[in-house]
Amino acid sequence: MNTQRGLEGVLLDEELTFSFIQFCELCDMSPAIVIEMVQEGVMEPLGAGPDDWAFQGLELARARRAVRLMQDLELNWAGTALVLDLLEELERVSHQVPGKRP
Numbered sequence: 154m155n156t157q158r159g160l161e162g163v164l165l166d167e168e169l170t171f172s173f174i175q176f177c178e179l180c181d182m183s184p185a186i187v188i189e190m191v192q193e194g195v196m197e198p199l200g201a202g203p204d205d206w207a208f209q210g211l212e213l214a215r216a217r218r219a220v221r222l223m224q225d226l227e228l229n230w231a232g233t234a235l236v237l238d239l240l241e242e243l244e245r246v247s248h249q250v251p252g253k254r255p
Contacts, residue, residue, distance in 0.1 A: 169210035173198070176208040180216045187216075193230035195219045195237065 176198075177184050188203060190196050196216060198206035215237060223233045 170199070170207040171210070171213070173203045173206040173208070176206075176213065176216075179213055180220075182216070182220075190216065190219065190230055194234040195230055 171179060173184070173187070177187050180187065182190075184203065187196075191198060191206075196208065196212045196219075198208045198212065200206040219230075219233045219237055222228060222236055223230065226232075226236070228236065
């Protein structure tokens, strides 16, 4: 029996934005969890509140990475935000060092 598996993906960039509801659906997270993540600094959407939040495409990858880190390292959201910030800074620095690969 031959079964085919399909891959579904979303191209992420800084210009692509998602509404709060779209973001929740793409992340497969409840609105309450996304609100908590924003309150703890895991993500920084554009806009004043959930009704007018706009999430940049790269925030989707950050949210997914945050969930994995939180579960794997048993962190709270504030700790997860800190780890994400440190990892992103490490990636930026490693790209600036000549001859260094991440």
